[in-house]
Amino acid sequence: MTRERPSVPTLRDVADAVGVHATTVSRALNPKTRSQVGAETVKRIMKAADSLGYRPNPIARSLKTSRSATVGLVIPDLTNPLFPPIVRGAEAVLEAAGYSALIVNTDSDLVRERARVESLRSRQVEGFIIATALLDHPLLRELHEQGARMVLVNRKVETLQIPSVVSDDADGIAQAVRHLVELGHVRIAHLAGPRTTSTGLLRARAFRHAVQDHDLPADPSLIVECTGWNEAAGARALAGLLDGGNAFTAVVAGNDLIALGCYDVLAERGLSCPGDLSVVGFNDIPFLDKLRTPLTTVRLPHVDLGAEAARMLIESIEDSGYRPRSLLLPATLTVRASTTRPHTGQPSRTAR
Amino acid sequence: MTRERPSVPTLRDVADAVGVHATTVSRALNPKTRSQVGAETVKRIMKAADSLGYRPNPIARSLKTSRSATVGLVIPDLTNPLFPPIVRGAEAVLEAAGYSALIVNTDSDLVRERARVESLRSRQVEGFIIATALLDHPLLRELHEQGARMVLVNRKVETLQIPSVVSDDADGIAQAVRHLVELGHVRIAHLAGPRTTSTGLLRARAFRHAVQDHDLPADPSLIVECTGWNEAAGARALAGLLDGGNAFTAVVAGNDLIALGCYDVLAERGLSCPGDLSVVGFNDIPFLDKLRTPLTTVRLPHVDLGAEAARMLIESIEDSGYRPRSLLLPATLTVRASTTRPHTGQPSRTAR
DNA sequence: TTGTATGCGTTATCAA
DNA sequence: TTGATAACGCATACAA
Numbered sequence: 001m002t003r004e005r006p007s008v009p010t011l012r013d014v015a016d017a018v019g020v021h022a023t024t025v026s027r028a029l030n031p032k033t034r035s036q037v038g039a040e041t042v043k044r045i046m047k048a049a050d051s052l053g054y055r056p057n058p059i060a061r062s063l064k065t066s067r068s069a070t071v072g073l074v075i076p077d078l079t080n081p082l083f084p085p086i087v088r089g090a091e092a093v094l095e096a097a098g099y100s101a102l103i104v105n106t107d108s109d110l111v112r113e114r115a116r117v118e119s120l121r122s123r124q125v126e127g128f129i130i131a132t133a134l135l136d137h138p139l140l141r142e143l144h145e146q147g148a149r150m151v152l153v154n155r156k157v158e159t160l161q162i163p164s165v166v167s168d169d170a171d172g173i174a175q176a177v178r179h180l181v182e183l184g185h186v187r188i189a190h191l192a193g194p195r196t197t198s199t200g201l202l203r204a205r206a207f208r209h210a211v212q213d214h215d216l217p218a219d220p221s222l223i224v225e226c227t228g229w230n231e232a233a234g235a236r237a238l239a240g241l242l243d244g245g246n247a248f249t250a251v252v253a254g255n256d257l258i259a260l261g262c263y264d265v266l267a268e269r270g271l272s273c274p275g276d277l278s279v280v281g282f283n284d285i286p287f288l289d290k291l292r293t294p295l296t297t298v299r300l301p302h303v304d305l306g307a308e309a310a311r312m313l314i315e316s317i318e319d320s321g322y323r324p325r326s327l328l329l330p331a332t333l334t335v336r337a338s339t340t341r342p343h344t345g346q347p348s349r350t351a352r
Numbered sequence: 353m354t355r356e357r358p359s360v361p362t363l364r365d366v367a368d369a370v371g372v373h374a375t376t377v378s379r380a381l382n383p384k385t386r387s388q389v390g391a392e393t394v395k396r397i398m399k400a401a402d403s404l405g406y407r408p409n410p411i412a413r414s415l416k417t418s419r420s421a422t423v424g425l426v427i428p429d430l431t432n433p434l435f436p437p438i439v440r441g442a443e444a445v446l447e448a449a450g451y452s453a454l455i456v457n458t459d460s461d462l463v464r465e466r467a468r469v470e471s472l473r474s475r476q477v478e479g480f481i482i483a484t485a486l487l488d489h490p491l492l493r494e495l496h497e498q499g500a501r502m503v504l505v506n507r508k509v510e511t512l513q514i515p516s517v518v519s520d521d522a523d524g525i526a527q528a529v530r531h532l533v534e535l536g537h538v539r540i541a542h543l544a545g546p547r548t549t550s551t552g553l554l555r556a557r558a559f560r561h562a563v564q565d566h567d568l569p570a571d572p573s574l575i576v577e578c579t580g581w582n583e584a585a586g587a588r589a590l591a592g593l594l595d596g597g598n599a600f601t602a603v604v605a606g607n608d609l610i611a612l613g614c615y616d617v618l619a620e621r622g623l624s625c626p627g628d629l630s631v632v633g634f635n636d637i638p639f640l641d642k643l644r645t646p647l648t649t650v651r652l653p654h655v656d657l658g659a660e661a662a663r664m665l666i667e668s669i670e671d672s673g674y675r676p677r678s679l680l681l682p683a684t685l686t687v688r689a690s691t692t693r694p695h696t697g698q699p700s701r702t703a704r
Numbered sequence: 705t706t707g708t709a710t711g712c713g714t715t716a717t718c719a720a
Numbered sequence: 721t722t723g724a725t726a727a728c729g730c731a732t733a734c735a736a
Contacts, residue, residue: 020706020707021707023706023708027706036706037705037706041705060712063713064711064712066712
């Protein structure tokens with residue numbers, strides 16, 4: 001018995017069919033070396049390859065070249081609506097350039113993240129696009145020191161020279177605060193994301209600066225840190241703020257999920273948005289315009305973020321002289337119904 | 353000059369360190385062949401491998417075994433909130449089993465889909481999890497005929513014996529209709545998804561059956577097909593239905609996005625939900641509970657769908673005696689505020 | 705312009 | 721239980 005399945009043709013099969021050596025076929029089929037082969041030979045080889053249905057085996061090629069044409073996409077959680085557009089943008093660019101994306105979820109768990117990244121490395125990915133947000137990151141430092149190519153998206157590491165693509169969060173926050181100030185708000189609170197994340201820190205700092213720039217009272221108790229980037233943490237933070245007896249008429253949330261947590265607390269306590277409290281989100285995740293109170297938020301160009309990160313990574317892979325740089329994409333305020341001029345008393349009073 | 357980087361250790365390095373042959377190391381490190389090696393030797397090898405930081409090279413292994421430990425995930429569009437949970441569930445199971453997921457978006461474009469699948473095949477994926485919904489699918493047939501391992505998720509192909517994991521859409525629709533009937537609705541419309549998709553067809557059929565089972569008037573004009581699974585198509589469909597002068601008090605939408613399109617039309621025309629029209633969605637995508645009118649919908653176990661599909665695929669890869677089968681996961685109705693007993697006149701009257 | 709030889713890191717198949 | 725050898729499919733330095 002010979003063979004069960006006709007098994008896929010290899011370079012050799014094509015070579016035999018044409019009557020040349022496998023090397024020649026390899027050269028003819030590779031655009032970069034094609035010029036070394038006679039035009040006539042190339043034609044015959046192409047034809048034979050086509051009729052045999054030859055497909056180069058990328059595994060064999062990888063083993064030889066130690067390049068895999070895959071890159072790793074490290075994200076915390078694909079079900080967080082922030083990330084799919086980023087992945088989408090990155091994937092489109094990668095695919096067009098001949099790369100495939102290996103996607104892993106870390107759940108913001110350092111142990112899991114390390115394991116996932118290890119798994120990616122063992123698969124010989126040529127680089128990483130990293131969208132996880134933890135600020136202090138031994139793994140990141142390790143990768144960087146080991147010379148792994150990577151691009152950070154939606155975050156930066158100040159201490160390391162790693163290329164990054166981020167949106168102009170500071171400007172986004174500034175726009176949000178300006179919008180509230182123009183509406184007449186004076187006492188504005190900020191529900192910051194965890195300060196263990198670069199975006200959390202950055203947006204909180206931007207908030208302080210914006211408040212200063214408008215000569216508003218800089219009350220530190222009006223800035224509270226959420227324990228997570230999610231609704232529950234946002235709800236807890238606002239509840240604490242309300243219970244603390246602070247007077248404030250508007251809230252800039254660290255992200256949309258935190259803002260949605262605010263909605264929950266307000267509903268629970270019979271407070272209205274924007275009547276009792278104006279709320280601004282951040283990110284502009286889908287369907288915000290369809291909420292009970294459509295959320296005013298800062299829109300970020302997520303697809304572009306992913307696409308640009310992919311471009312950078314490809315450049316750094318293919319151009320050895322690449323110097324790390326940072327790209328800053330603009331953020332824009334999207335005004336909806338959750339913000340209005342300050343009405344009556346302080347919500348903290350109304351609350352109890 | 354010797355070497356720039358210390359380069360990653362190979363089997364040989366470990367073998368040299370221990371003083372055995374590479375073959376022995378290979379056997380010792382592979383759980384399936386470990387028993388062939390002396391316990392003492394295994395111990396020494398493990399130790400050396402560990403201290404050298406040896407990581408097996410999956411590329412080399414793939415070349416030898418012609419297995420890649422990767423599977424392809426083919427989805428229409430990652431930014432559709434339906435898919436991330438499926439991907440998430442699949443990825444978790446795959447990762448645990450030592451497989452990696454290569455994800456591609458097709459945008460429901462047949463040409464693009466073919467190209468993406470080709471790209472996956474050339475990367476030697478061992479199987480496919482396919483979440484695209486097109487019913488008539490030459491590509492699917494081809495893959496099947498070529499003996500490619502695959503599992504369909506959230507869809508079926510009646511004519512082909514391909515394993516699939518789907519939710520009990522028919523039961524979900526039945527629950528939705530029963531709910532509306534119990535509220536007192538009699539004239540219920542269905543905004544079906546495109547009949548080029550298996551889910552579109554299936555749910556429409558289920559709707560007809562459910563209406564029959566409750567002895568409601570089976571008015572064909574109350575079932576309209578949307579041109580897509582999105583808000584715009586849903587809006588167009590409902591607008592057409594309203595303009596058509598049909599009387600109806602409730603709508604079962606083919607999915608949540610179509611239901612959201614209904615919301616848009618109702619808002620535009622000054623109609624209220626559920627006052628003028630009860631609306632039921634399908635899928636329970638995130639944040640539906642935070643909408644202006646929280647949407648009653650049918651919840652599907654998306655994460656489980658993905659996870660089960662991955663399990664099936666792995667089984668079919670690793671067990672040659674695997675027989676294709678279909679898994680049906682239960683759907684549950686989630687009642688929110690968009691459905692209530694029928695009130696006054698027909699919305700079609702109010703509309704003009 | 706084409707062919708030869710070699711090796712990427714691993715595993716399968718022998719033989720010892 | 722261990723070792724020797726070859727091979728997976730391809731790319732590249734070198735020779736012709």
